[in-house]
Amino acid sequence: MSLDTVLARVDADLPQALDRLMDLLRIPSISTDPAFKADCDRAADWLAADLQSLGFTASARPTPGHPMVVGHGGSGDKHLLFYGHYDVQPVDPLSLWDRDPFDPEIQDTPKGRVIRARGASDDKGQLMTFLEACRAWKAVHGTLPGRLTIFLEGEEESGSPSLVPFMKDNAAELRADIALICDTGLFDDETPAITTMLRGLLGEEITIHGPNKDLHSGMYGGAAINPIRVLTKILANLHDATGRITIPGFYDGVTELPEAIRAQWQSLAFDHAKFLGDVGLSVPAGEHDRTPLEMIWSRPTAEVNGIWGGYTGDGFKTVLPAQAHAKVSFRLVGDQDALALRDAFRAWVQDQLPPDCTVEFKGHGASPAGTMAIADPAFDAARKALTDEWGKPAAYVGSGGSIPIAGLFKTILGMDAMLIGFARDDDQIHSPNEKYDLDCFHKGIRSWVRILAKLA
């Protein structure tokens, strides 16, 4: 039986696939809020049962937090692991939703039909594309499309506290030839993408201490050091006039984009004006000699994500505060060493402290950048499959964000990962009125059928 038969089965079964997704979306599996603990359990059980119905040996496995769903099934030379997450973001502010976030609905919009609900795109809709692909395959062939392990997490939206211990404890069971991760997006509304570069992340919180108590600026203004001024001076030095970061050694390990990737990115005809215009901007703010796409996909950054100190309420208070604070984060690329950069940043701050000031640091995570193993033939195979389905050449893209799971598969299990997803930029993930396009769901299922046909 041909691939077309399976794809026809996907098309015919779409209404039922949507019903199953809506069932899953009705479970408010908000992982960060303990009030929804039982709902997370329920979502895990629902998925384990669904996997069992597909012939997987599957169960919801307890952790100190929410369960992991693990299923094994099928046979073949190549062992594929699929990762997704069944937990969702909180829904507040609820008042900004047009309907109950856990009462999913199919809606007609000017851009086509969508499934509206929390988790529709991130990540229940996306993970179900893979399960539905398996279902259609099984219906036609009577077997799963190869040797598969399914690994579904319930804490992705709350920092994944149980993930590393669980992966370490079950390494032998989880290790496969390659991991497939469905938690990313299309390149644009019609162009499929494989994410091949992920930026790393280093987070630092700094507190500058000056006087031993808050002072009155009438009494001490001019004579006493003001920690807010110290902090602004230091942070203002983070970038030079050309947008480069000034911390010594910061660019160690930052490599130029391979020519093949650069050429491919150029062929994407990324609409820089629209990208910036969508958020009210017109001029790229990064390094002078880089395109916005490079700035967000392949160049490291330093940003101040939060700053506070002194009086911030209504009216005015002429205080010289004893402290000032900032949260600073770095997006990392290539072989930048997150821990070495933490030390370099701290030394750089320390060197700029004036007399009478001290600084306190608090680390907030450090993960290296991820570069996918695109030389693996699986990448080319998946790219062809996506191109066949979408009618447009699939793009190898970078991602400005950090998806730690890809790095963890490499460091803990020694396996490469391939990130393929079907979200659109306007899916409003993490925001009110999240949606997933029916078109993305449908073509996503068909895409996995084609990929599995090539890989497994």
Add this chain to the structure above:
Amino acid sequence: MSLDTVLARVDADLPQALDRLMDLLRIPSISTDPAFKADCDRAADWLAADLQSLGFTASARPTPGHPMVVGHGGSGDKHLLFYGHYDVQPVDPLSLWDRDPFDPEIQDTPKGRVIRARGASDDKGQLMTFLEACRAWKAVHGTLPGRLTIFLEGEEESGSPSLVPFMKDNAAELRADIALICDTGLFDDETPAITTMLRGLLGEEITIHGPNKDLHSGMYGGAAINPIRVLTKILANLHDATGRITIPGFYDGVTELPEAIRAQWQSLAFDHAKFLGDVGLSVPAGEHDRTPLEMIWSRPTAEVNGIWGGYTGDGFKTVLPAQAHAKVSFRLVGDQDALALRDAFRAWVQDQLPPDCTVEFKGHGASPAGTMAIADPAFDAARKALTDEWGKPAAYVGSGGSIPIAGLFKTILGMDAMLIGFARDDDQIHSPNEKYDLDCFHKGIRSWVRILAKLA
């Protein structure tokens, strides 16, 4: 009858004077909190009645806020106006008080006896020094010590909203030859002072707008302008490497200290090391070629009193915020033009804005510096009187703070003001466990007797 007789009367009557002050301190006249409206009325009535008992024609005069107490009495060539305020600061956090803030108590401390209560120093204890001086004078002479107008405000701790309208509406009634203000301190524990320079104040709140919404730094970090970075760059430019303020025209109207004042300040032997050491500092942070005393009394400043933007809660959020904010204040001296500086500051900020950013300003008051008319013989007379009482030469001092009333007497009523007060640095005004030294209260009364004997 001699001056000594009046001073002896002050000494003999001290226990009763303390009882009266404690009565006034028992009234919780917190002006900023509407819950204490009736208590403010009660304090005003108490003072009007006390003035009447001294022979003043006095009453509590209604305003849209709390009443003004105005009394007229005595006769003579020279007409003196005395200003004080009967309202007090809030008491929170109440848990840091060792006793009920409105149950005053005389306490023995290692540094002498004190009156402990909210308002003991600021300003009920201070204003009562003047009334008790009048009382002793009246008891001995049968008359008040000259032509006096008493003007007591009930909104000083809440921004004085009714003050300017009341002064304008009653200008003819309030105008005198000179105003005496008792709301300042000694130079040090034993050295009396006349405050001859007050710094002005300009407050500005700025908001930098960048993207039209908060952005995710994974998605936009590097390419999108970050308002926090823009704000820190601008604020870092407020001062050059020598501590001078860089706003064009900022120093227009700033004059060097007259040689006589400079010499007198040098003779004060101000303990710079202790001044800074008390708050955990060791190095003066202002202009390189100035002493700390100049920095706080006679030099203008620019300070950031508050800054905020982005994520400031626990943990980390990789946001690029749409806005960043700061509250900036300037202490002004000499003839600096507060309104011209507001324009200059705003233009200076505007000039530094990168593309795609806008700035919004909010003004928070603008008052010029005050320089007292020390050529008026009243100053020399008061100085001699204070020197006689305290046994140490009275100092002409500056004040880093801003006391708008002194400027208002000049601009609205055309009269100069003389600021004499007896507070000590450790009085904890505006803080828990406020106190006033019995010694200050006692010598304060005696000081006014001596001053009135010379002036009125």
